[in-house]
Amino acid sequence: MVVVVPVQWLLKEFNFIKTSVLFGICNLSIVPMRLLASDASEMVNQVVFGEHFEVLEKDKKWSKIRLAFDSYEGFIDNKQYEEISREVYQQLSTEKKNYAGNLIDFITDDRNNLTTIPLGAHLPFYDQNSFKINTTTFLYDGKVCNEILPKPAIIEKAYLFLNVPYLWGGKTPFGIDCSGFTQTVYKLCGHNLLRDAKQQASQGEVLSFIEESEPGDLAFFDNEEGNITHVGIIMNDYNIIHAHGKVRIDKLDHSGIYNVDTQQHSHKLRVIKKMV
Structure with missing residues (x-):
């Protein structure tokens, strides 16, 4: 026998709410994306520094997101991203893409906090060795990949x-x-x-x-x-x-x-x- 459970009931049962369209960006080196809203759930993907996304559902601990880069969906911890406005999301989706080009590198923010970033990390609003996430400016002097390269x-x-x-x-x-x-x-x-x-x-x-x-x-x-x-x-x-x-x-x-x-x-x- 197959029991059909209304989606609304599931959202209520797990305290999820449909958001009024929120957007976010990863401000940590590497964040696990999980199949289900649980630390014990399998990791199906990763969100790397600077990737932006739409927040589809949210509860006290977890957000279900859809990445802008490839539309992949999964759950991440609410403590592991920063909210951005719709305007910033749209700007990030249309701007020229800049990616970190070294296996591992370091960035510093305007309070001299140090963060490691991996190869392929996104550099939002990159310009002359700096980039921004909301009001925070980061300095980065490593290699940047931002061109369509030959095969x-x-x-x-x-x-x-x-x-x-x-x-x-x-x-x-x-x-x-x-x-x-x-x-x-x-x-x-x-x-x-x-x-x-x-x-x-x-x-x-x-x-x-x-x-x-x-x-x-x-x-x-x-x-x-x-x-x-x-x-x-x-x-x-x-x-x-x-x-x-x-x-x-x-x-x-x-x-x-x-x-x-x-x-x-x-x-x-x-x-x-x-x-x-």
Whole structure:
């Protein structure tokens, strides 16, 4: 028997309220986004410094948010973001994007507080080594990524993550999953991908054969049920860089990924796609 529970009852039961459209921005290095409103719930994504979002629902401890960058939804702790106005949200959504370009870097605010930020952190309203979140000005003198780079740069950025440990829901040099890896690498090169491998597989142009692919194209892999569960970046000479245990380089053939350590195939090839 299937019991249908009204959404209004669920919101009341967990003390959630529909917001009158609130907006927020991440003012911490890395914030976990969870599947459910609980510290014990699995982390499905991360919100990195400077990312802005819409607040869909809110209770005393948790907010359900939708990221502006890729529309991904999940729950974050209310203590781990700062509210912004609708006007600022819209300005951030249309301004030129600037991202931190070093594996790890430091910023200082106008009270000399020090904060670490990871590769790919957003730098809102960046201008001449400074940027702002509401009334707080931050100083940053590190490398900035803010251009659409040629396709070979995708491989160059991918190498920055080599040997980073795998982390479900992760998208930073401290831990990353397969689609977080491809999304972040493409973002640093000025291209937008959706968050999950299955979502990314809905983008781009299908290529019929591996021989048609170029370094920087994406290869997608499915499980026994036919669901796309993995993605990696194609390199030269039938190699692929992907997050599996860690960000690693393996061989790619018509069957899938051939693990150079175990000497076995680890993933079954489903489709190859050209994104840029």
